[in-house]
Amino acid sequence: MKALNYLKIIALLLPGFGLILFFLGMILYVAIFQSFGLFNLSGEDNFTLQYWEKLFNRKVFYRSVNYSLYVGVISSIISVALAYPIALWLRKPFYGSIIINSILKAPLLVHGLVAAFLFVNLVAYHGIINQIFIFIGLWDEPIRMQNDKNAIGVLILQVWKNLPFALLILLGSIQSIGDDVIDAARDLGANSFARLKKIIAPLTISSMQAALIIIFIGALADFSFQSIAGPTNKYSLSQLMLYYKNNGRWHEAAGVGVTIMIISFLGAIFISYLTKFIFFGRKINEFK
Amino acid sequence: MYRKILAVFSLLSVMLYSGFTFGGSHNWDEVLAEAKKEGKVNWFQWYLVDALAEFIKPFEEEYGIDVVITQGKHTVNIDKAVAEMGRSKGDIDVLSLGFDKIPDLNMPGMFIKLSDELPKDSRTTNLAGVDAKDYAYAWWGNQSGFAYDPEKVDESKLPQTPEEIAQFWEANPGKFGFNYENGGSGPSFFQNILRVMGSADFTSGESSPEKISKLKPGIDYFNKYADKYIITAGNADSIQRISDKEIWMAPAWEDHLAGLQKRGEVRKEIKMYIPSMGMNGGGNGVAIPKNAPNPHAALVFANWLLSAETQTGFNRDFGAAPLHPEADDSSALISNSQRAYRQNWASNPFSKDLTDHFIEEVMMNR
Structure with missing residues (x-):
């Protein structure tokens, strides 16, 4: 009878979870084996480490890893950090809060490519920002801001795009915290920062982790913002993967793809533990 | 008896061959007639799609063949052609591809030899140091x-x-x-x-x-x-x-x-x-996959793309360098x-x- 119940559960899960597992598994399987010389599209399959060796011997690979990590980490932290005060502000409904909430979520509806092109129009040599600053006399001549070396443009776009997403995840969680809890903390002498650090953040840690991880993975694998508004002396990992793929170097492209997956996986685990450590410290086991 | 069996076997071989592979028809009038029956050609082209859709209208009117231009990217189109190699009938009739991509492809395995099928004319199959060996001709310089x-x-x-x-x-x-x-x-x-x-x-x-x-x-x-x-x-x-x-x-x-x-x-x-x-x-070539769904229409269209008149038009309307010796290149920059x-x-x-x-x-x- 017990076995029958298990079978029932498996049968019920299969259409959804099974499909996800199958397709995800297939992609992982093909990418990993292709990075080792198998699934060769233009010749014989041959198991080899040479493609990984080539990647590890190139500066462009390490620079891409560093750069993608930089964009992923900074974007996720800033997005979530900005989303918290807004979510706290919108915790209690007030006149106009629904409209504000809707406006803040508008970037979710705009495709990244469109946003990147609009942004480039703003910061171009003769773009709107340069024209305004020259007009008001702040600058004598246009400043070159497009495709800046420090990827400030990409970070602005990432935060613009991901902040509403973080807000969406955090708002529900923050709204579910009862007034009693907040009031009790206040009665015990907790100031605003202490309430955020010791009450609100620990109680919303699951949502915070979800937002951080999802934004980190998305920004790490960014292609559209980087290819239009990103620095021209760096490749994001997705860009590097496409560079190899467009040159018919599928095995190296697969190696970069596997790298993205590994970093995403390790990054998710790291974010999960780090946030728990920050907010629970040594009490991490109690949290479990 | 032996000769009869050999004759029947030979006939069957020819029938089988013509049934499984495209080509063999060197009579251009027959190709034209078949092309009109097919009435459609799928051109996988990756740039200037809207402008080219206008440019090819005279071809559509003259031959009564509709040209459907896809919006795919260059490498994606080539990847599709590679992926479709094993299919008896693919989706691509005419494929545009950069000459620089040709050395990476199995041209004899994927494409028909155009010199066997198109009427004799001045064609460019060796461009920018790449020899396409008549499996592709340059149409855009x-x-x-x-x-x-x-x-x-x-x-x-x-x-x-x-x-x-x-x-x-x-x-x-x-x-x-x-x-x-x-x-x-x-x-x-x-x-x-x-x-x-x-x-x-x-x-x-x-x-x-x-x-x-x-x-x-x-x-x-x-x-x-x-x-x-x-x-x-x-x-x-x-x-x-x-x-x-x-x-x-x-x-x-x-x-x-x-x-x-x-x-x-x-x-x-x-x-x-x-x-x-x-x-x-450099330049871009045109090739016809062996499994093209409308192979005759594809040949007629490729022939039109490569003609001196069309090449003059490309120079006039797009500034492309003509690849036909009789084409006029006076509009070049x-x-x-x-x-x-x-x-x-x-x-x-x-x-x-x-x-x-x-x-x-x-x-x-x-």
Whole structure:
């Protein structure tokens, strides 16, 4: 009878979870084996480490890893950090809060490519920002801001795009915290920062982790913002993967793809533990 | 009895052959009749799709064949053709592909030999150092050079050599840009600088660490003047920045600039030249997969694309360099005298190793 119940559960899960597992598994399987010389599209399959060796011997690979990590980490932290005060502000409904909430979520509806092109129009040599600053006399001549070396443009776009997403995840969680809890903390002498650090953040840690991880993975694998508004002396990992793929170097492209997956996986685990450590410290086991 | 069996076997073989493979019909009138019956051709083309849809209307009216142009990317179209190789009938009738992609493809396995099927005419199957061996013919010629703003640049002193280009950079820092991805105009530039300044043999595709090390003078040149030029995001970005007066000079493709000017997307004053040190020429070919769903219509369309009249039209409407000797090239942006400076792309694997080396030693140092 017990076995029958298990079978029932498996049968019920299969259409959804099974499909996800199958397709995800297939992609992982093909990418990993292709990075080792198998699934060769233009010749014989041959198991080899040479493609990984080539990647590890190139500066462009390490620079891409560093750069993608930089964009992923900074974007996720800033997005979530900005989303918290807004979510706290919108915790209690007030006149106009629904409209504000809707406006803040508008970037979710705009495709990244469109946003990147609009942004480039703003910061171009003769773009709107340069024209305004020259007009008001702040600058004598246009400043070159497009495709800046420090990827400030990409970070602005990432935060613009991901902040509403973080807000969406955090708002529900923050709204579910009862007034009693907040009031009790206040009665015990907790100031605003202490309430955020010791009450609100620990109680919303699951949502915070979800937002951080999802934004980190998305920004790490960014292609559209980087290819239009990103620095021209760096490749994001997705860009590097496409560079190899467009040159018919599928095995190296697969190696970069596997790298993205590994970093995403390790990054998710790291974010999960780090946030728990920050907010629970040594009490991490109690949290479990 | 033996002869009868042999005759029947031979007949069956011919029937089977004609049933499983396309071709064998050299009678162009029959091809035309079959093409009209098919009535449709799927052209997998990746650029100027809307403008070309207008351009091909006379063909559709003349032959009664609808041309469906897809919106796919270049590499995606090629990947699709590769993926469909095993299918008895694919989706692609006519495939446009850059000549630089041809060495990476199994041309005899994927495409029909056009010389066996098309009427005799002047065709270009050897372009920019790549021999397509009649499995593809060039239908679109392009030439890279330097686009410049005549308002800012002294036309009597256009830089011709690496030394003169360096002088231009010194005199006008930040006013010269080139790309190393999203298009081949920048790669044409750095490849020619590396060729002229170094001692590597660019006529051979052979690659080795020793050969790559011979590129050092050119690599040092780019690193020495790194803060004097800018890197753009692609072919289009380079031209756009000249039009926007941000920069004054950049490598560009002749047909690309002409097309943007004709559509009013960039300033018409921008001019172009080929420096005497040389810039690469290239082109795109047309090929018909063996499993084309409308093979006769595909042949008729390919034949039309390659004709002198159509090639004249490409030059007139798009600024493309004609690839038929009887075509008129009077609408070109670049004078005929400068065409002598045309260079071929370095062949693979050397070309790929060179690009990797450039990115590694120049771009990664910025």
